[in-house]
Structures are given as structure tokens and as C-alpha cells.
Amino acid sequence: xxxxLALTTSFVFFAPAPQSxxxxxxxxxxxxxxxxxxxxxxxxxxxxxxxCDDIGPRLSGSAxxxxxxEWGRARLEEAGADRVVLHPVNVARWVRGxxxxxxxxxxxxxRLAVLALGGSIATPPGGITAPVIVVKTFEELRSRASEARGxxxxxxxxxxxxxxxxxxxxxxxxxxxxxxxxxxEAAKVGAVASVIRSVGTKGAEYRLPxxxxxxxxxxxxxxxxxALAAEDADLIARLVARHPRVMLNLELDCRDEGTVxxxxxxxxxxxxxRPDEVVLICGHLDSWDVGHGAHDDGVGVVASxxxxxxxxxLDLRPRRTIRCVLFMNExxxxxxxxxxxxxxxxxxxxxxxxIEMDGGAFGFSGFGVSAGEGGVAMVDDVARRIRxxxxxxxxxxxxxxxxxxxxxxxxxxxxxxxxxxxxxxTYFRYHHTHADTLDKVDPRELARHAAAYAALVYALAxxxxxxxxxxxx
Amino acid sequence: xxxxLALTTSFVFFAPAPQSxxxxxxxxxxxxxxxxxxxxxxxxxxxxxxxCDDIGPRLSGSAxxxxxxEWGRARLEEAGADRVVLHPVNVARWVRGxxxxxxxxxxxxxRLAVLALGGSIATPPGGITAPVIVVKTFEELRSRASEARGxxxxxxxxxxxxxxxxxxxxxxxxxxxxxxxxxxEAAKVGAVASVIRSVGTKGAEYRLPxxxxxxxxxxxxxxxxxALAAEDADLIARLVARHPRVMLNLELDCRDEGTVxxxxxxxxxxxxxRPDEVVLICGHLDSWDVGHGAHDDGVGVVASxxxxxxxxxLDLRPRRTIRCVLFMNExxxxxxxxxxxxxxxxxxxxxxxxIEMDGGAFGFSGFGVSAGEGGVAMVDDVARRIRxxxxxxxxxxxxxxxxxxxxxxxxxxxxxxxxxxxxxxTYFRYHHTHADTLDKVDPRELARHAAAYAALVYALAxxxxxxxxxxxx
Numbered sequence: 001x002x003x004x005l006a007l008t009t010s011f012v013f014f015a016p017a018p019q020s021x022x023x024x025x026x027x028x029x030x031x032x033x034x035x036x037x038x039x040x041x042x043x044x045x046x047x048x049x050x051x052c053d054d055i056g057p058r059l060s061g062s063a064x065x066x067x068x069x070e071w072g073r074a075r076l077e078e079a080g081a082d083r084v085v086l087h088p089v090n091v092a093r094w095v096r097g098x099x100x101x102x103x104x105x106x107x108x109x110x111r112l113a114v115l116a117l118g119g120s121i122a123t124p125p126g127g128i129t130a131p132v133i134v135v136k137t138f139e140e141l142r143s144r145a146s147e148a149r150g151x152x153x154x155x156x157x158x159x160x161x162x163x164x165x166x167x168x169x170x171x172x173x174x175x176x177x178x179x180x181x182x183x184x185e186a187a188k189v190g191a192v193a194s195v196i197r198s199v200g201t202k203g204a205e206y207r208l209p210x211x212x213x214x215x216x217x218x219x220x221x222x223x224x225x226x227a228l229a230a231e232d233a234d235l236i237a238r239l240v241a242r243h244p245r246v247m248l249n250l251e252l253d254c255r256d257e258g259t260v261x262x263x264x265x266x267x268x269x270x271x272x273x274r275p276d277e278v279v280l281i282c283g284h285l286d287s288w289d290v291g292h293g294a295h296d297d298g299v300g301v302v303a304s305x306x307x308x309x310x311x312x313x314l315d316l317r318p319r320r321t322i323r324c325v326l327f328m329n330e331x332x333x334x335x336x337x338x339x340x341x342x343x344x345x346x347x348x349x350x351x352x353x354x355i356e357m358d359g360g361a362f363g364f365s366g367f368g369v370s371a372g373e374g375g376v377a378m379v380d381d382v383a384r385r386i387r388x389x390x391x392x393x394x395x396x397x398x399x400x401x402x403x404x405x406x407x408x409x410x411x412x413x414x415x416x417x418x419x420x421x422x423x424x425x426t427y428f429r430y431h432h433t434h435a436d437t438l439d440k441v442d443p444r445e446l447a448r449h450a451a452a453y454a455a456l457v458y459a460l461a462x463x464x465x466x467x468x469x470x471x472x473x
Numbered sequence: 474x475x476x477x478l479a480l481t482t483s484f485v486f487f488a489p490a491p492q493s494x495x496x497x498x499x500x501x502x503x504x505x506x507x508x509x510x511x512x513x514x515x516x517x518x519x520x521x522x523x524x525c526d527d528i529g530p531r532l533s534g535s536a537x538x539x540x541x542x543e544w545g546r547a548r549l550e551e552a553g554a555d556r557v558v559l560h561p562v563n564v565a566r567w568v569r570g571x572x573x574x575x576x577x578x579x580x581x582x583x584r585l586a587v588l589a590l591g592g593s594i595a596t597p598p599g600g601i602t603a604p605v606i607v608v609k610t611f612e613e614l615r616s617r618a619s620e621a622r623g624x625x626x627x628x629x630x631x632x633x634x635x636x637x638x639x640x641x642x643x644x645x646x647x648x649x650x651x652x653x654x655x656x657x658e659a660a661k662v663g664a665v666a667s668v669i670r671s672v673g674t675k676g677a678e679y680r681l682p683x684x685x686x687x688x689x690x691x692x693x694x695x696x697x698x699x700a701l702a703a704e705d706a707d708l709i710a711r712l713v714a715r716h717p718r719v720m721l722n723l724e725l726d727c728r729d730e731g732t733v734x735x736x737x738x739x740x741x742x743x744x745x746x747r748p749d750e751v752v753l754i755c756g757h758l759d760s761w762d763v764g765h766g767a768h769d770d771g772v773g774v775v776a777s778x779x780x781x782x783x784x785x786x787l788d789l790r791p792r793r794t795i796r797c798v799l800f801m802n803e804x805x806x807x808x809x810x811x812x813x814x815x816x817x818x819x820x821x822x823x824x825x826x827x828i829e830m831d832g833g834a835f836g837f838s839g840f841g842v843s844a845g846e847g848g849v850a851m852v853d854d855v856a857r858r859i860r861x862x863x864x865x866x867x868x869x870x871x872x873x874x875x876x877x878x879x880x881x882x883x884x885x886x887x888x889x890x891x892x893x894x895x896x897x898x899t900y901f902r903y904h905h906t907h908a909d910t911l912d913k914v915d916p917r918e919l920a921r922h923a924a925a926y927a928a929l930v931y932a933l934a935x936x937x938x939x940x941x942x943x944x945x946x
Contacts, residue, residue: 053711056581064582108529109537113907206679207764207907231910238526238911291680434586434680437704438711 027462030316031385031455035392038310038451045443047075047302052292052438059118059289060329061093061260068285072265072301072326079305080312081267081324089339091262091329094118096289097253102195102228105129106247107239113207113229114195115290116254117179117214118332120225127251128152128193128224134240137164138177138185149190152248155182156197156233159428172428175199176212183225184217193224193250197233204429207231211288211432213332224252264336265326269308269317271461277320278347279461280354280415281307281453282405284330291436295360295427299441301326303357303420303450310454318461320352327405330358334404341408348413352466355418356403357453360430361441363423364449365394367456368401371416372468379418379467382459386452395452396421416467420453500935503789504858504928508865511783511924518916520548520775525765525911532591532762533802534566534733541758545738545774545799552778553785554740554797562812564735564802567591569762570726575668575701578602579720580712586680586702587668588763589727590652590687591805593698600724601625601666601697607713610637611650611658622663625721628655629670629706632901645901648672649685656698657690666697666723670706677902680704684761684905686805697725737809738799742781742790744934750793751820752934753827753888754780754926755878757803764909768833768900772914774799776830776893776923783927791934793825800878803831807877814881821886825939828891829876830926833903834914836896837922838867840929841874844889845941852891852940855932859925868925869894889940891933893926 051058055071058064069086076084102114133151135141141148141155155178161170178196186194198210207229216222228236239246265285271277283300287293304324311322327336341348353371369379380397387395401419402410410417430436460467524531528544531537542559549557575587606624608614614621614628628651634643651669659667671683680702689695701709712719738758744750756773760766777797784795800809814821826844842852853870860868874892875883883890903909933940 049711049715053708053715054581056583108527110529204679205908205912206677206681206902207910208679208681231908231912234912235526235910238522242522242526429679435678435704437680437708439678439704439707 023464027459028385030458030462032389033314034310034316034455034458035386035389035451037314038306038454039447041306041310041447042443043309044302044306044446044450045441047305048294048298048441048446049438051298051301052294056292057289058285058287058293060091060262060286060332061257062289065262065286065328069263069265069328072285076265076267076305076308076324079309081308082270084265084267086263087266087340087343088261088263089328089335090259091335092333093257093260094332095255095257097122097255099251099253101127101251102226103249104236104239104246105249106245107243110235112232113209115209115211115227116252117211117225117227118288119214120183120252120254121222122253122255123193123224123251127249129247129249130192132236132240132246132248134237141185141189145189148186151191152250153186153191153194154233154236155194156237158197158230159199160201172199179212179227180215183214183223184220187221187223191223195226195228195250198227198230200230200431201425201428204435205230208433208435211290224250226250226252262328264328264340267308267324269311269322271320272317273319275321276350277466278323278351279320279457280323280325280351280406281457282325282327282354282356282403283358284328284336284405285326286328286331288331288432290434292438294436294438294441295362296431296436297330297358299361299446299449300357303361303446303453306450307454307457311458316458318458320461322457322461330404337405337408341412344409345412348409348415351409351413351415353416353418353460354406354410355420355457356406357420357449358403359419359422359424360427361422361446361449362426363445364452365421365423366396366398368398368419368421369416370399370401370470372470375416375467382456386455391448392452410470411473414470414472416470420449422449496937500932501858503931503935505862506787507783507789507928507931508859508862508924510787511779511927512920514779514783514920515916516782517775517779517919517923518914520778521767521771521914521919522911524771524774525767530762530764530766531758531760533564533735533759533805534730535762538735538759538801542736542738542801545758549738549740549778549781549797552782554781555743557738557740559736560739560813560816561734561736562801562808563732564808565806566730566733567805568728568730570595570728572724572726574600574724575699576722577709577712577719578722579718580716583708585705586682588682588684588700589725590684590698590700591761592687593656593725593727594695595726595728596666596697596724600722602720602722603665605709605713605719605721607710614658614662618662621659624664625723626659626664626667627706627709628667629710631670631703632672633674645672652685652700653688656687656696657693660694660696664696668699668701668723671700671703673703673904674898674901677908678703681906681908684763697723699723699725735801737801737813740781740797742784742795744793745790746792748794749823750939751796751824752793752930753796753798753824753879754930755798755800755829755876756831757801757809757878758799759801759804761804761905763907765911767909767911767914768835769904769909770803770831772834772919772922773830776834776919776926779923780927780930784931789931791931793934795930795934803878810878810881814885817882818885821882821888824882824886824888826889826891826933827879827883828893828930829879830893830922831876832892832895832897833900834895834919834922835899836918837925838894838896839869839871841871841892841894842889843872843874843943845943848889848940855929859928864921865925883943884946887943887945889943893922895922
């Protein structure tokens with residue numbers, strides 16, 4: 001309580017930065033009020049508790065995902081949105097099933113920590129048993145194609161490893177290739193199944209597999225594809241180095257149950273002057289079916305909802321409309337993002353920005369911006385105002401923001417994209433695992449994300465001149 | 474290699490500490506050679522790789538446990554022991570089975586991370602479904618006995634919590650009570666099953682349950698007893714605080730398959746002057762059936778074996794016999810330790826010390842000593858010599874060493890007990906979990922433990938006057 005009083009005092013004497021724009025002082029004051037109120041709020045965490053504990057994991061097409069849709073609609077109405085609609089989208093219903101086992105049979109009996117990857121087909125009952133071949137890259141696999149025939153391929157490239165050319169550490173985008181395309185590449189060389197080293201950062205070596213989306217390709221045989229804990233990938237690699245044959249049994253009964261209807265939840269806070277100009281803000285409501293989807297992306301959902309609630313509670317109605325979208329199916333199909341871009345195509349010319357928060361809430365670091373010339377500097381001018389608030393001094397604006405859900409609408413309408421940035425090193429320890437649970441979220445850190453997020457959104461919806469649009473692609 | 478040369482140099486000019494004992498200089502020189510050779514050795518880790526990777530988990534009564542016995546015998550013979558015998562002991566064969574599920578059914582559907590506790594009975598097929606009651610202590614449970622009837626009890630006391638009287642942080646010995654005796658206490662108040670918050674330290678919040686031994690009591694109904702990940706205990710506690718009823722389903726098909734014969738492996742390096750006086754050194758060969766039993770207690774096994782190998786390879790044969798025992802069944806019955814005390818009762822008067830290494834190898838910290846008056850100071854005089862070696866400066870000797878396997882022989886023969894101490898905070902993150910795997914062991918840190926261990930053992934076997942025996946209890 002003392003801390004809040006101290007902050008209040010600092011806002012009372014908040015000195016507007018020198019600025020040619022006549023509204024600058026008003027914007028400073030509004031940002032000060034938003035951040036102050038946001039930091040003192042526990043609404044986002046209360047909502048997150050409902051989403052994680054009372055609903056739980058919410059894979060697209062599941063009963064819990066539908067519960068989450070209804071919950072999102074109800075809470076956004078309570079938060080004071082002017083209009084909440086459910087936007088229908090068709091999503092794949094993939095089900096993990098009850099059997100999920102990986103076991104080394106030779107040279108020793110080891111049960112492994114495994115998760116089927118989203119979209120994988122099942123194995124036959126009893127599983128697939130074959131020798132393992134371990135590779136680091138698709139190139140290595142192709143060069144050893146004759147060896148791989150009839151085997152189970154282990155793709156054992158770790159996120160954070162140094163790239164072959166020594167130029168950089170491999171990021172998520174690099175490491176995730178073995179997850180997304182591994183089954184295709186393995187099938188092309190005649191492998192009977194494939195497994196990957198889980199895609200995650202160091203620090204979570206507690207036998208924790210990471211699931212995620214994988215793909216098949218028309219014309220290429222579909223083979224089962226699963227993720228092993230880092231330790232189990234290491235174990236197999238050690239055994240293969242020391243023994244002539246390492247036999248693996250993989251048994252999965254996951255399955256595709258066709259397409260079902262689900263929804264994006266869309267809530268508008270109508271603009272006072274230019275209601276047809278829209279700042280879209282979002283997180284995704286679906287999660288993987290393991291863990292609680294707390295950081296991925298419960299925090300993005302509740303922080304986006306908190307933006308609406310905060311502005312409404314402060315009676316701050318900016319020039320433009322703020323549209324909060326809780327997207328469905330970000331994890332395994334992107335039906336929500338694709339459907340929005342298609343069904344709202346006629347409105348996209350009026351979308352002045354789209355902001356996604358989908359990187360967890362481990363440590364707020366700033367904003368990412370993909371906009372036309374000068375856009376980063378405009379966002380930095382907003383950021384400068386937030387940096388005046390104690391605790392936000394190191395807020396960083398970087399070029400290159402975006403998000404999976406807003407990619408399609410941005411491409412379709414050249415809409416500037418922004419992201420709410422957080423500590424990604426910690427995020428990827430928990431990403432897509434059983435351990436992405438509510439207890440990992442610090443309520444104060446979540447409020448710190450939401451408060452800055454709300455200030456940014458208000459500024460983008462209020463400032464006279466919108467961000468420069470992206471060039472047509 | 475440079476580091477090793479540097480160490481060698483420091484030993485060449487090793488200055489004997491001022492000392493009345495005429496053999497002091499010789500002891501200093503021997504300790505210097507042992508530590509030097511030990512630090513440069515990778516034997517212990519090579520053996521650990523065989524034990525963890527090529528054999529794997531080795532719960533008493535399993536085929537892998539028998540493999541480990543044969544492996545231990547063969548390796549100790551290769552290491553140069555004068556005589557290796559298998560000492561028969563009868564162990565319980567408890568089997569985890571294939572079904573092990575805990576699931577919250579109301580107010581939401583949550584699958585939990587669970588491990589049956591060793592010795593637990595199964596549930597009926599389909600499991601036991603009942604509301605949960607959450608308690609912190611046995612006292613709280615008894616005071617709420619009427620509430621607990623027909624329910625599943627969650628014992629939710631965390632290791633590291635502050636004791637009720639504020640006097641201290643709860644250690645393993647405190648927290649483990651809910652694991653050992655929880656099913657008895659829960660059954661006494663009419664509960665239908667019990668679960669515990671896993672016994673482990675902070676830092677492993679990756680949805681990781683810890684198994685371990687539990688007990689039943691004659692005359693008290695036997696109910697299933699299992700451990701949940703810390704996150705799942707937290708989840709249940711949060712739900713119980715916010716909802717009128719939280720329903721849990723627990724399904725286990727673990728079972729007791731009676732008693733089978735197994736063995737302690739006993740290897741002697743015979744003493745040159747007093748072969749009937751014995752310094753017993755040990756670790757335990759069995760492990761839990763999850764993880765590789767790398768730190769618990771693979772490292773204790775291979776470090777004890779390395780003591781024999783090091784002394785033999787240096788042609789150092791001390792006055793007394795050094796007996797390396799790889800005990801069976803430390804984890805769930807202590808048949809090895811009890812059997813040794815019984816079957817070797819006539820030799821115990823000649824046992825001058827018993828040393829157990831069963832605390833992992835995360836960070837060597839020193840020696841624990843339980844001996845008669847003056848014993849700690851005598852060990853500290855040995856420790857002083859090891860502290861002269863770079864890297865061992867902070868080696869600490871504390872009163873109170875011991876080990877589960879050597880407890881019975883010490884009680885029976887008043888034999889001084891010592892332990893090889895390591896970082897226990899880190900150890901208890903991995904203890905009894907799927908994550909106790911080879912990759913968690915640093916080969917150099919393991920060698921650092923083994924080298925100091927060997928120096929201590931040599932000194933105790935060589936020095937003229939043995940440690941003062943414990944008082945009769």
C-alpha cells in the first residue's frame with residue numbers, strides 16, 4: 001500500500017516531457033494514470049486463476065476450449081466492452097489419447113519422458129519398434145539416408161546450440177524446424193517414426209518434454225512424431241555412441257477427430273472520434289493440452305482483457321476503437337488468425353495497429369514494432385513516457401514485433417504489428433510443457449506487463465497520426 | 474593437463490604439518506598422491522555411465538538390480554580387490570505397474586503428475602474417487618478427523634517451510650514423515666486414500682513428483698498412498714480454498730510380489746598389518762525405479778569402488794582392511810544393511826569405522842562424523858591435510874555423520890559412522906525423481922568427492938590409533 005501511495009505522489013508531480021504536440025501533456029497524464037492504476041490492479045491475475053485453475057488446459061476443439069470462449073465473453077462484458085461477439089472458426093480436434101510411451105528396449109530397459117506432437121498420427125497398438133539413428137540436421141539425415149531406412153530418427157539439435165557456421169546461437173525458429181518438419185524429412189528417407197529433442201531452453205532439465213505443432217506433407221508418408229525430454233535425447237545419443245544397436249519402442253494413440261466449430265472472442269471499446277479506426281490487441285485463448293497454458297498464453301489473454309478494463313474504469317475513451325481479440329487455435333492450425341483476416345478483410349484498411357502478447361510474463365522488457373518508416377521512433381516516443389515511471393526505466397523498443405495470430409491480418413492489410421516483449425529465455429523452459437502452470441506467474445510482474453501494454457494501446461488509439469503502415473508484401 | 478601438472482608440483486613440495494606422530498609426513502605424502510591421482514581419474518564416471526545407461530533404474534528385486542550386482546562384482550574384481558563375495562539378502566519385490574493416474578474431476582478436469590510411493594497397495598481398477606481434504610500436519614488431520622472420513626487426504630507440508638514454532642526450516646527428516654507415515658495417519662481417521670506434496674527442495678518446479686518409501690502399520694487399514702508434484706499440491710490447495718468440493722480420482726496398480734533373493738556385493742582390500750580390523754565404505758546399489766539413480770546412489774557406489782581402485786593402483790595397502798560394500802535395498806526395506814549387521818555380527822568388534830556416501834555429488838563439502846569423544850578432532854586432523862590441496866580449502870568436518878545402510882551395524886557394534894557430505898539443497902531437487910539421471914553428474918565433481926573420500930579412508934585404515942568407538946546405546 002505504501003508503494004502505491006509513493007507511486008501516486010510521483011504521478012501528481014509528473015513532468016510532461018518537452019514536446020511540440022499540444023496534446024503531449026494530456027497523453028503523459030493519461031499514461032501516468034493508466035500505469036498507476038494498472039500496477040495496483042490484481043484483475044489480470046484473478047482472471048488468470050479462473051482460466052488456469054477452473055478451466056485448465058484448453059486445446060482447440062476440447063470442451064475446456066469452449067468453456068474458455070464463454071468465460072472470455074462474460075468477463076469482457078463485465079469489463080465494460082461496448083460489444084462482445086463470438087466469431088466462428090472451424091478448428092481441428094486432435095486428441096492425445098491415453099497411451100503415450102517411448103521405451104528403449106536395447107541395450108537396456110529405459111522408459112522415456114515423451115509427448116506426442118500435435119497432429120501426429122498414432123502408432124499401431126503395441127507401438128513401433130526399430131533401431132534409432134541420431135542426427136543433428138536435415139542435411140545430415142539426407143546424407144545418411146540409406147542408414148535411416150526402417151529406423152526411428154532422433155533429431156537431436158538443441159535450442160541454444162551454436163549454429164554450424166558459428167555465427168549465432170540457434171533460436172526457437174531454428175530449433176523448431178525439427179518439430180514442425182521432422183516427420184516429413186524422416187519419412188522421405190524411409191524412417192518408420194521420428195522423435196525430437198524437445199525444443200526448450202536450458203534450466204528445465206527435469207525430464208520435461210515439450211509438445212507443439214507438427215506437419216505432414218501431401219504425397220509423403222505420414223509417420224508418428226513425438227518429443228522426448230532433453231535427458232532422453234542425451235541418453236539415446238550416448239547409447240548410440242557406445243553400442244552397436246539401440247532399439248526404441250514408440251507407442252502413441254493420439255488421433256485426429258475431424259473439424260469442429262469454435263470461436264474467436266472479439267470485444268470492442270468504441271473510439272470517441274474515429275470508431276472505424278481500430279487498434280487490435282490480442283492473446284490466444286487455446287493452449288496445449290498439458291500444463292495450464294498459464295504463460296502460453298493465459299497471460300496474453302488476461303493482459304489484453306485488462307487493457308479494456310483499465311481504460312473503461314478510468315473513463316479513458318481514446319479517439320480510435322480498441323478491439324480485444326481472444327484468438328482460438330493459435331497452437332495447432334491458426335484458424336482464428338486466418339479466419340479473422342478473411343472475415344474482417346473489409347475492415348483491415350481501418351486497422352492502424354495489431355498488438356499480440358504471446359511471449360509469457362516472466363519479465364517485461366518492452367515492445368517489438370514492425371511498421372513503416374518512422375514507426376519504431378513513434379513507439380519509442382510513447383515508451384519514453386512510460387520509462388518515466390519507476391520500474392520501467394529499461395523498457396526497450398526493438399524493430400521486429402509481431403505474433404502468429406496477427407500475421408495473416410497484417411499481411412492482408414499491411415497493418416503495423418507490435419508485440420509485448422518478456423524474458424524469453426525463461427519462457428522457453430516452460431513453453432508447451434506440463435510445467436506451464438499458474439504458480440509460475442508472478443501477479444505483480446503480470447500487472448507490470450498489463451499496465452505498460454494498456455499505456456501503449458491508449459497512446460496508439462489516441463495519438464493524432466497513426467503508425468506508418470507496412471509496405472505491401 | 475596443465476592443471477594436473479600444477480597440482481603435481483604442489484604435492485612435490487607438500488609441507489608436512491607439525492605433528493608429534495612420526496608417520497605424519499608419510500601420511501601427508503600418501504594423501505597427496507591419492508588426491509592427485511583421484512582428481513585426474515575418470516574411472517568413477519565411466520563406471521557410473523555403465524551403471525546408469527547400460528543397466529538403468531535398479532529397484533530391489535528387479536532384473537536390473539541383479540544385473541547391477543553382477544556388474545559390481547566384476548568391476549570390483551577388475552579394480553584389484555583381494556576378495557569379492559556376494560552376500561545374500563532377501564528383498565521385497567514391489568512393482569509400480571502400468572497404471573498410475575491422479576486426476577481432478579471437479580471443479581475442473583486436471584491430470585496430475587503422480588508417482589505411487591514404494592510399498593503402496595493398488596487402488597481398485599478405475600481408481601478411488603473422493604473429495605479431497607488438505608492438511609499440513611498429522612495434528613491438523615486428527616483435529617479434523619470427522620471431516621476426513623471417506624475423503625482423500627492431501628498432506629501439503631513443504632520441505633523448506635518454516636516450522637510452526639518458527640524455530641527452523643523443515644528439513645528432509647521433517648517433511649518425509651508425511652511420506653513414510655501418511656497412509657497410516659490418514660487411514661486412522663477413515664480416509665480412503667492419501668497423497669502427499671512431493672518431498673523435495675525448491676528449484677525443481679517442473680511438475681516433478683518424488684517417490685520414496687512408505688509404511689503401513691499392523692491393525693491399521695491399508696490405503697493407497699502416492700506423491701504429487703509440488704504444483705499439483707498447490708493447485709488442489711487453491712481449488713479447495715475457492716470451491717466447495719474438489720473431487721480427486723487416484724488409480725494405481727502397483728503391487729507387492731513377495732520376497733526374492735538378492736545380494737550385497739562385498740569387496741576387501743586386505744590390511745597389511747591388522748587384516749581383521751575393517752574400515753567399511755559403502756554406497757547402495759539399488760535405486761528407485763524412476764530416473765537412473767545417478768546421484769542416489771550411483772555416485773556413492775562408484776566413488777566407493779574408486780577408493781579401492783585408487784589405493785590398489787597406487788600400491789597403497791594400509792594397516793587395516795578396507796571393505797567396500799555395495800548395499801542392496803537401501804531404498805525400500807534396508808535388507809542389505811540389516812542383513813550385514815546380523816550376518817557379520819561377529820566381525821563388528823573389529824570394524825573401526827563405517828563410511829557411507831549417499832548424498833549425491835553436486836558439491837563436495839566434507840565429512841560428517843559420529844564417533845566417541847575426540848573422534849571429530851581426529852578426522853579434522855586428516856581433513857587438514859586434504860585442505861592443503863587446492864580446491865579443498867573449505868572442506869568441513871561436522872559432527873553427526875551416518876547413513877541408512879551403516880546404521881544397523883553401527884548400532885550393533887558401536888562402530889563410528891562417517892558420511893561423505895555434498896550439496897544437499899541441489900540433491901533434494903532430483904532425489905527419487907525421473908530427473909536423477911547421468912547428465913546431472915559432473916565428472917570432475919564426482920572425482921573431487923572420490924579423491925577426498927579415498928584419502929580419508931586411507932588415513933582411517935592406516936593411522937595407528939583408530940577412532941574412539943561410539944558409546945553403547
